[in-house]
Amino acid sequence: MPHLPSHKKRITTIGVGLLIVLALGTAVWLLLWCKCNRTKRVRQKELELLGGMGPRGFDLHELAAATSNFADENKLGRGGFGSVYKGYLKDLDLDVAIKVLSEKQSSEEQSEQGLREFKAEVKVMTQLRHRSIVKLVGWCDSNKRLLLVYELMAQGSLDKHLYNQERTLTWQQRFRIVLDIGSGLLYLHRDCEKCIVHGDIKPANIMLDVSHIAKLGDFGLARLVDHGEEPKTTQVVAGTLGYIDPEFINNRWPRTQSDVYSFGIVLLEIACGKRPASRQPNGASSLLAWVHNLYSQGMTLDAADQRLNGEFDRQQMERVIVTGLWCAHQDPIQRPSIVEAMDVLRSVNAELPVLGAVHDSRHIRAMEEQAFADLTAEDRPVRAVTQSRYFTSNDSSYLLAEE
Structure with missing residues (x-):
C-alpha cells in the first residue's frame, strides 16, 4: 500500500508527458498545414494573376473525374514532360487535352524548377488569343502535380x-x-x-x-x-x-x-x-x-x-x-x-x-x-533535348521575362 501513491504519481507524470507530446505534435502539424496552405494560396494567386480573365484554375479531382481518373484508355500520348490525356469537362461541356507536366519531384530544387517552368508556360499561354494558337483552358497545381488543360484538337498532330x-x-x-x-x-x-x-x-x-x-x-x-x-x-x-x-x-x-x-x-x-x-x-x-x-x-x-x-x-x-x-x-x-x-x-x-x-x-x-552529344555528362555546360515535347533543365531563367 505505501507504494500506491508513487505509482499513481508515475502514471500522472506519464499522462501529462503524453499530453504535452500530443499538444506539441498537433501544434507542429497545424503550423505545417497552415504553411502549406499559405504557400498553395500564394501560388494559386500568382497563377490567377497570370491568367487574368482567361484560363482558370482547376482542382485535381475535377480533372481526375474528366479523365476517369487518368485511365490508360484516355491517354493520348507521352513525352519527356509526362503524359497527355483526353478529358471531358461537364460544367463547360468541353472536350479537352490534359497535359501532366510533372509528378512528385525528387528534391525541393527540382520541384521549384518544375513550378517555375509551369508558371512560365502559363504566363505565355494566357497572353495568347489567336485562331492559329492552341487555346489554354486552365491549369492545376495540386499535391505537386502540375497540369495544363488545353482545347482538344480532334485530328491530332x-x-x-x-x-x-x-x-x-x-x-x-x-x-x-x-x-x-x-x-x-x-x-x-x-x-x-x-x-x-x-x-x-x-x-x-x-x-x-x-x-x-x-x-x-x-x-x-x-x-x-x-x-x-x-x-x-x-x-x-x-x-x-x-x-x-x-x-x-x-x-x-x-x-x-x-x-x-x-x-x-x-x-x-x-x-x-x-x-x-x-x-x-x-x-x-x-x-x-x-x-x-x-x-x-x-x-x-x-x-x-x-x-x-x-x-x-x-x-x-x-x-x-x-x-x-x-x-x-x-x-x-x-x-x-x-x-x-x-x-x-x-x-x-x-x-x-x-x-x-x-x-x-x-x-x-x-x-x-x-x-x-553526351547529354548525360554531369559537367557538360550545354544541355539539350532532342525528342521531348516539354523541356526541363537546371537553367530556366530564360523562360520568364524580367518584370
Whole structure:
C-alpha cells in the first residue's frame, strides 16, 4: 500500500508527458498545414494573376473525374514532360487535352524548377488569343502535380497526317496549313505585347482541329523578349534535331530568326513529304541539302511529294519550297522576317527571292552532333533535348521575362 501513491504519481507524470507530446505534435502539424496552405494560396494567386480573365484554375479531382481518373484508355500520348490525356469537362461541356507536366519531384530544387517552368508556360499561354494558337483552358497545381488543360484538337498532330501510309493530305489542305502556321507565328513575333519566340516549331507541335485548321501548340520552350531588344544568351540548347537553327547552337541567342529557320524546314517537309534529317534519293544527308540541290539546277518542283501525283498548284508549290529555303538560309541576316515570308506565301504577285548558298548539310549535322552529344555528362555546360515535347533543365531563367 505505501507504494500506491508513487505509482499513481508515475502514471500522472506519464499522462501529462503524453499530453504535452500530443499538444506539441498537433501544434507542429497545424503550423505545417497552415504553411502549406499559405504557400498553395500564394501560388494559386500568382497563377490567377497570370491568367487574368482567361484560363482558370482547376482542382485535381475535377480533372481526375474528366479523365476517369487518368485511365490508360484516355491517354493520348507521352513525352519527356509526362503524359497527355483526353478529358471531358461537364460544367463547360468541353472536350479537352490534359497535359501532366510533372509528378512528385525528387528534391525541393527540382520541384521549384518544375513550378517555375509551369508558371512560365502559363504566363505565355494566357497572353495568347489567336485562331492559329492552341487555346489554354486552365491549369492545376495540386499535391505537386502540375497540369495544363488545353482545347482538344480532334485530328491530332501534323506529323501523323504527313506520314500516314493509308491517306495523305491533299495539296489544298497542306497549303492552308502552311498559311495557318505562318499566321500563328506572325502573331507571336509581331502582334503580342512581348515578342514570343516559340523555340520548338515542328510537325509534332502543330495540331489540327476537326476542320484541319492548324494551330501551334506546346510552349514549354517559349521565350518572352521585348520588341526591338536583343535576347539574353542561355547556357541551354533546347530544340529538336533537324529543326533547330544551327546558329542557335553556336551563339545560344533565342531569336525570332531561329523560329523562322524551323518554319522553313517545316515548309519543306510539308511540300516534299520527307523528314528533315533522313537520307534523300540522291544521297544527300538532309532534306534541306536535297531540295537546295534541285533548286540550284532549276528543278524545284521535282522536290514535290510524289504521293500527290502531280495534283498541286505549281505556283503555290514553288512559293512554299523557295520560301522554305529562304527561311532556312545559312546566314540569319539573309533570312526573311515572318512578315516577309508571309507576304511571299500569300501573294501571287510577290517576287520570289533568288537564293545563294544555304548551310552545307554536313556542317549542320556536325554542329548538331556536337551540341547534342553526351547529354548525360554531369559537367557538360550545354544541355539539350532532342525528342521531348516539354523541356526541363537546371537553367530556366530564360523562360520568364524580367518584370
